[in-house]
Amino acid sequence: xxxPSFREGLRSFLNARYSLxxxxxxxxxxxxPVHRHSLWYYxxxxxxxxxxxxxxxxxLLLFYYRPTSEGAFESVKFIMTKVEFGWLIRSVHAxxxxxxxxSAFVHLLSAFFLRAYRKPRELTWVTGCFLFFLLLGFxxxxxxxxxxxxxxxxxKVGTEITAKVPGVxxxxxxxxxxxxxxxxxxxxxxxxxxxxxxxxxLFFLMGIHLLMVQIQGMSWPPSFDSGEPRRSSExxxxxxxxxxxxxNRSIPFFPNFFLRDLVVWLTIxxxxxxxxxxxxxxxxxxxxxxxxTPAGIRPEWYFLFLFQTLKFFPGHxxxxxxxxLAIVLINLAGLGLILTPFLDIWTKRGRFSxxxxxxxxxxxxxxxxxxxxxxxxxx
Amino acid sequence: xxxxxxxxxxxxxxxIPCLFLFCSLASANDTCQECHQALGGDSEKLVENFAHDVHxxxxxxxxxxxxxxxxxxxxxAMDPAKxxxxxxxxxxxPPLCGSCHSDASYMRRFNPNIPTDQYTKYLxxxxxKLNAQGDQKVAVCTSCHGVHGIRSxxxxxxxxxxxxxxxTCSQCHANAAYMKEYQIPTNQxxxxxxxxxxxxxxERGDRAAPxxxxxxxxxxxxxxxxxxxxxxxxxxxxxxxxxxxHSPHKAAHDRMGLPECEVCHGNHFIQKTTDxxxxxxxxxxxxxxxxxxxxxxxxxxxxxxSIEELKTSLSDAETVVLKAEHIGMNVDxxxxxxxxAKNTLTQARAYVxxxxxxxxxxxxxxxxxxxxxxxxGGEKAIEAFQFRRKGFWISALIIALLVLGLLLKIRDIEKKxxxx
Amino acid sequence: xxxxxxxxxxxxxxxxFLAFLGSAIYPILRYLLPPAGTEExxxxxxxxxxxxxxxxxxxxxxxxDKPGLLxxxxxxxxxxxxxxxxxxxxxxxxxxxSQGIVCACHNGRYDLNGRVVSGPxxxxxxxxxxxxxxxxxxxxxxx
Numbered sequence: 001x002x003x004p005s006f007r008e009g010l011r012s013f014l015n016a017r018y019s020l021x022x023x024x025x026x027x028x029x030x031x032x033p034v035h036r037h038s039l040w041y042y043x044x045x046x047x048x049x050x051x052x053x054x055x056x057x058x059x060l061l062l063f064y065y066r067p068t069s070e071g072a073f074e075s076v077k078f079i080m081t082k083v084e085f086g087w088l089i090r091s092v093h094a095x096x097x098x099x100x101x102x103s104a105f106v107h108l109l110s111a112f113f114l115r116a117y118r119k120p121r122e123l124t125w126v127t128g129c130f131l132f133f134l135l136l137g138f139x140x141x142x143x144x145x146x147x148x149x150x151x152x153x154x155x156k157v158g159t160e161i162t163a164k165v166p167g168v169x170x171x172x173x174x175x176x177x178x179x180x181x182x183x184x185x186x187x188x189x190x191x192x193x194x195x196x197x198x199x200x201x202l203f204f205l206m207g208i209h210l211l212m213v214q215i216q217g218m219s220w221p222p223s224f225d226s227g228e229p230r231r232s233s234e235x236x237x238x239x240x241x242x243x244x245x246x247x248n249r250s251i252p253f254f255p256n257f258f259l260r261d262l263v264v265w266l267t268i269x270x271x272x273x274x275x276x277x278x279x280x281x282x283x284x285x286x287x288x289x290x291x292x293t294p295a296g297i298r299p300e301w302y303f304l305f306l307f308q309t310l311k312f313f314p315g316h317x318x319x320x321x322x323x324x325l326a327i328v329l330i331n332l333a334g335l336g337l338i339l340t341p342f343l344d345i346w347t348k349r350g351r352f353s354x355x356x357x358x359x360x361x362x363x364x365x366x367x368x369x370x371x372x373x374x375x376x377x378x379x
Numbered sequence: 380x381x382x383x384x385x386x387x388x389x390x391x392x393x394x395i396p397c398l399f400l401f402c403s404l405a406s407a408n409d410t411c412q413e414c415h416q417a418l419g420g421d422s423e424k425l426v427e428n429f430a431h432d433v434h435x436x437x438x439x440x441x442x443x444x445x446x447x448x449x450x451x452x453x454x455x456a457m458d459p460a461k462x463x464x465x466x467x468x469x470x471x472x473p474p475l476c477g478s479c480h481s482d483a484s485y486m487r488r489f490n491p492n493i494p495t496d497q498y499t500k501y502l503x504x505x506x507x508k509l510n511a512q513g514d515q516k517v518a519v520c521t522s523c524h525g526v527h528g529i530r531s532x533x534x535x536x537x538x539x540x541x542x543x544x545x546x547t548c549s550q551c552h553a554n555a556a557y558m559k560e561y562q563i564p565t566n567q568x569x570x571x572x573x574x575x576x577x578x579x580x581x582e583r584g585d586r587a588a589p590x591x592x593x594x595x596x597x598x599x600x601x602x603x604x605x606x607x608x609x610x611x612x613x614x615x616x617x618x619x620x621x622x623x624x625h626s627p628h629k630a631a632h633d634r635m636g637l638p639e640c641e642v643c644h645g646n647h648f649i650q651k652t653t654d655x656x657x658x659x660x661x662x663x664x665x666x667x668x669x670x671x672x673x674x675x676x677x678x679x680x681x682x683x684x685s686i687e688e689l690k691t692s693l694s695d696a697e698t699v700v701l702k703a704e705h706i707g708m709n710v711d712x713x714x715x716x717x718x719x720a721k722n723t724l725t726q727a728r729a730y731v732x733x734x735x736x737x738x739x740x741x742x743x744x745x746x747x748x749x750x751x752x753x754x755x756g757g758e759k760a761i762e763a764f765q766f767r768r769k770g771f772w773i774s775a776l777i778i779a780l781l782v783l784g785l786l787l788k789i790r791d792i793e794k795k796x797x798x799x
Numbered sequence: 800x801x802x803x804x805x806x807x808x809x810x811x812x813x814x815x816f817l818a819f820l821g822s823a824i825y826p827i828l829r830y831l832l833p834p835a836g837t838e839e840x841x842x843x844x845x846x847x848x849x850x851x852x853x854x855x856x857x858x859x860x861x862x863x864d865k866p867g868l869l870x871x872x873x874x875x876x877x878x879x880x881x882x883x884x885x886x887x888x889x890x891x892x893x894x895x896x897s898q899g900i901v902c903a904c905h906n907g908r909y910d911l912n913g914r915v916v917s918g919p920x921x922x923x924x925x926x927x928x929x930x931x932x933x934x935x936x937x938x939x940x941x942x
Contacts, residue, residue: 084832282707
């Protein structure tokens with residue numbers, strides 16, 4: 001017994017003032033299930049990692065970026081050409097943006113197909129859906145900020161579609177654009193939304209989402225449910241549905257899963273770096289609102305399926321306008337997604353759920369629509 | 380001209396009864412126009428365009444050239460006693476026009492700035508000289524300006540408007556049958572049309588380009604003497620001529636009576652200059668006069684070398700800069716330098732007319748230096764690009780090592796405590 | 800001295816982690832250091848400082864990848880034009896003696912309104928806007 005180490009001293013200092021015991025207990029006992037579908041557990045972490053990268057590179061970019069129509073393009077050009085490693089920071093930000101949405105999407109899919117939304121994790125699912133929509137919002141608002149031809153016209157098209165929403169559409173479009181057309185006002189709003197409004201919402205929702213995951217622990221696939229979920233008394237009345245006999249089929253989060261997480265994070269970081277070096281972000285041409293819309297303008301890949309869906313609907317379907325119908329259907333689908341935990345009564349009863357079929361069809365549709373939009377001839 | 384007079388006489392005879400009927404009803408102002416219009420046919424053709432005639436617009440009329448009585452609606456209007464001299468004989472046309480147009484004090488009431496030397500000039504022109512000898516085919520005032528419907532030369536519809544002028548000259552000068560007895564070539568318009576000047580003026584409507592009269596003169600049109608050609612080209616190509624005059628070629632051309640610019644560039648069929656015209660090659664114009672190994676030959680060779688070297692360094696620099704741009708690096712400064720370097724090529728080509736290999740060489744050296752700077756800028760950009768890739772591999776190595784370490788650690792931990 | 804497996808692992812992890820940290824922090828620090836030049840605008844540039852030019856003189860400056868001409872006239876006003884001659888793209892210059900703009904390549908001449916006075920240029924020189932901000936003379940393309 002000698003002098004307590006620095007770590008121990010710090011711990012007892014904090015513990016005497018703030019009860020850290022419950023926290024550290026949570027962490028020490030956090031288990032990650034090991035089974036056929038364990039691989040999917042990494043996706044929440046990768047999404048979190050990409051978000052951290054975005055925040056870091058985003059803050060760095062803020063040092064030089066200027067959100068006005070005269071200055072935006074020039075400031076990005078400055079970052080790309082004059083600032084040391086500016087090209088790297090910007091390219092990482094651009095690539096990681098695509099990756100965060102892809103990762104979040106796959107995370108959503110895995111949670112959906114593994115039915116992680118079942119009781120008691122319904123709200124985790126709901127906050128997760130909103131987080132996904134937030135990320136899409138980040139993508140949409142961020143895309144305008146470089147103020148080049150592609151981003152200007154993609155935003156124009158995007159906000160025009162908003163105007164088609166029944167009732168509030170034109171008002172919504174005006175609020176988004178800050179006026180009748182995409183311009184300085186739009187840039188100012190999009191910037192504020194992108195760096196202030198959405199990040200605050202993100203922190204808030206992510207806080208809830210992560211807290212709920214920590215409190216409830218990781219979800220096991222439905223095949224492991226053996227009737228009633230049992231309460232584990234040893235863990236202080238905490239996480240339910242961790243079947244006792246499954247304990248040896250899980251690994252501790254600390255340090256085992258955490259180290260694995262690090263391996264994955266380092267690998268994806270390496271991938272982002274290689275993408276940024278070999279395929280750096282494009283500068284493009286400065287946006288010129290007075291030029292005609294160039295041919296082949298289309299939104300980012302993650303919005304393509306929506307774009308394509310609008311195209312599928314004919315001008316009029318019965319008494320309804322085609323676009324209107326499409327928007328209503330898309331919104332209903334979104335709502336359905338959010339409410340899945342409550343709508344999927346089959347999973348609740350432990351039976352085969354048609355939601356799996358619905359989900360599969362939905363996924364296939366999204367892939368097909370995106371592919372079609374990508375392959376469409378430029379006209 | 381004889382047949383024309385006969386037709387007019389026939390018409391008049393046929394129209395006498397009509398005249399009595401119509402002219403008696405005519406108002407007293409300008410009976411010439413009114414009767415002629417009423418008569419129709421060829422008679423009407425004489426006056427149909429008169430409304431926009433530059434003379435009519437200034438209050439002049441038929442009698443001011445033809446004489447007679449404009450207020451008389453009878454045939455007696457055309458009484459020689461009243462000054463009527465009807466159809467004007469061809470070689471009387473220039474003096475007739477000149478009777479007003481050479482009178483400065485008369486002309487100033489219409490336009491104080493209009494030249495009044497046209498008739499004087501005409502008399503020294505080739506057309507004027509032949510006309511004075513009684514030639515009936517050669518051009519007179521009305522041949523180019525028209526008659527009875529004359530438009531100002533600033534009017535785009537006028538046959539002497541700059542872009543129309545070459546066509547007007549070619550009416551006679553490109554007509555081989557018409558020009559047969561004069562024994563001069565008739566391919567000038569064709570050649571001119573294919574030349575840089577013709578293409579500029581006739582195809583692009585660029586009115587900075589010369590028409591026939593810009594070099595030959597209009598009223599004093601004739602073939603320029605050799606001694607005058609350089610001065611004529613210098614009206615526009617001042618710098619080239621200036622350099623030429625200060626070069627050894629001037630004295631040589633004067634001595635040999637050579638027509639300066641024309642020797643290398645031609646006259647009507649002037650083509651866009653190329654670098655092949657310079658030097659000692661097959662298409663080089665220098666070799667027309669300079670024998671192999673002569674001083675002129677050596678200077679031509681040296682100038683050609685300077686320019687070719689400059690072109691090489693420019694194209695090398697451009698390749699590098701474009702490559703850097705293509706791989707996504709920003710090369711604005713290098714492109715700026717490159718455009719400045721290209722300017723020196725244009726300048727060097729102009730300074731060929733100094734026929735001094737030192738002058739051309741000094742410009743080429745300047746250009747090569749700037750091209751080198753541009754080249755350097757491009758290479759720097761490519762280096763930066765490659766540095767990024769090298770840097771990346773170092774980072775990738777670090778990440779790989781770290782991943783390896785982590786994997787080993789995981790294996791370690793789980794070997795000790797197999798609850799995985 | 801042979802490294803034990805544990806020590807080797809610690810070295811690898813520790814060293815790797817430090818190297819990783821270094822390779823991440825170095826670019827970020829360099830990034831945060833503001834670069835030497837000012838931000839280059841595609842639509843405006845600082846062409847000169849007040850007092851740099853004497854009356855009846857001109858200066859060539861770089862505007863993106865093309866040259867521009869800044870003139871401080873006899874009367875004390877600033878004028879700026881594209882310095883790319885409209886004939887064959889040579890760079891023009893200001894001639895104090897004639898108080899005009901001349902292109903050395905083929906003797907094209909422009910007046911202080913950019914209009915062609917003589918020589919081969921087919922079009923006038925595009926004029927730029929000049930504003931003064933503090934000690935900077937700023938030239939910008941017409942809005």
